[in-house]
Amino acid sequence: MVRSGKHEVALKYVHKFRASSRFPPAQLVECCLQSKQELSVRTCAMLLKYVSVFKLEEMFPLPQLLERITESGITVRELASGKFVLKGRRRLEAGGSVGASPANSVAASPVLKPSQNNASHVGSAPL
Numbered sequence: 001m002v003r004s005g006k007h008e009v010a011l012k013y014v015h016k017f018r019a020s021s022r023f024p025p026a027q028l029v030e031c032c033l034q035s036k037q038e039l040s041v042r043t044c045a046m047l048l049k050y051v052s053v054f055k056l057e058e059m060f061p062l063p064q065l066l067e068r069i070t071e072s073g074i075t076v077r078e079l080a081s082g083k084f085v086l087k088g089r090r091r092l093e094a095g096g097s098v099g100a101s102p103a104n105s106v107a108a109s110p111v112l113k114p115s116q117n118n119a120s121h122v123g124s125a126p127l
Contacts, residue, residue, distance in 0.1 A: 007031040008043040011050045025054040033060070039072040041088040048084055 011028045014020055032039070032047055039047075047069070051060050066076055075087045 008046045011046060015050060015053055020054065025050060026056055026059055029054075029056060029060055033065075033068055039069060039074065041074055041086050044069045044072065044074050044076075044086050045084075048086075 007028045010023060011025060014023045014025055029047060029051060032043060047065060051057060051065060069076055073089045077085045079085060
């Protein structure tokens with residue numbers, strides 16, 4: 001994973017398999033942050049999580065980490081609990097309109113009501 005450039009995924013498995021002595025987490029975080037391409041929402045969430053888990057806040061201060069995340073077009077909101085909510089940009093190139101949901105794009109089907117005289121209908125309890 002490291003050789004293929006999937007540092008954020010490697011970071012996850014370093015934590016899962018307790019392999020931080022073989023693969024230093026600080027180097028993996030550094031590689032993610034030095035990437036020239038925009039970071040994905042998933043990568044940003046993993047960075048925020050694992051910088052905290054591996055106690056790397058001194059090497060990667062939160063304000064600088066958040067700045068790099070917002071440079072990638074990710075909106076960050078901090079909750080009162082100290083957790084973060086990350087939102088990426090909508091992909092206009094994909095053909096969808098901003099704000100459209102799958103429910104709005106499919107014709108609404110009528111609501112089906114069980115018949116009143118069919119008490120043996122699956123999932124209904126007799127009244």
